[in-house]
Amino acid sequence: MKKKLLLFLMFLLVLGCTLLTSCNKKPKNANDIISYLKNMESYSTEMNMDIKNDKQTINYKARQSYLRGGGYKLELNKDRVFIYKSDDNIYISDKNNGIKYVQSKDFDEVLKLCFIGEYIGLLYTNEEIKYSIEKINDIEYVVINLFIPGSNKNINNALLYVNYKSMIPQKLVIYxxxxxEKINITYSNFLPNVKIEPSEFLMT
Structure with a gap:
């Protein structure tokens, strides 16, 4: 009887340890995080963006959202709205002046870099991806170092900091x-796979 009770208690102990481990399971490696980012159907986030040049630092506060198949939406300083669609155009609404216009994506070399989706796309094609683990303020990050193709000497590579435990992007630095350092972006209130209506990406 005692032997059966002992075996039962050991079983409960092993089961409890297994459940505890699975509840606090971290991604096995950077590939888990890459897969998670690639498979995001949507997201929304607040962002703070500093663009630096030799004379000054320009700060933008914005809210961005993404829907697979819908596009990107950037609400910049609550003054302008940029909608990026798959037709290679940017639809812009200037709320201060009540003006709406369209321009080619080719004219934008900076704002598009704030979208996490831009880097998810590079993960499919970039052969110069490097990974590292960095601890900042007791938080572990997977740091993804990506080369940014193009001829702009001010935009060469980016470091994307992704929280190792939550797999949520938190910072992007472009060199x-x-x-x-030329551009520094921090993301807050990042909500992955949040419900976003396609109508959000229509110019109204």
């Missing part, structure tokens, strides 16, 4: 070809 020029001399290794100098």
């Amino acid at each position: 020029d070809n001399q290794g100098k």
Whole structure:
């Protein structure tokens, strides 16, 4: 009887340890995080963006959202709305002046870089991806180092900081070809796979 009771208690102990481990399971490696980012159907986030040049730092506060098949939406400083569609155009609404217009994506080399989706796309094609683990303020991050193709010498590569435990992007830093920081973006209130209506990406 005692032997059966002991075996039963051991079984409960093993089961409890297994459940506890699975509840606090972290991704096995960077590939888990890459797969998670690639498979996001939608997201919304607040962002703070600093663009640096030799004379000054320009700050933008914005809200961005993404829907697979719908596009990207960027509400910049509550003054302008940019909608990026798959037709290679940007639909812009200037709320201050009540003006709406369309321009080609080719004219934008900076704002599009704030979208996580831009880097998800690079993950499919980029052969120069490097990974590292970095601890900042007791939080572990997977840091994804991506080369950004193009001829702009001020935009060479980016470091995307993704929380190792939650797999949520939290910071993006872009450097020029001399290794100098040019753009620093922090994301907050990042909501993955949130419900977003396709009508959000229509110019009204």
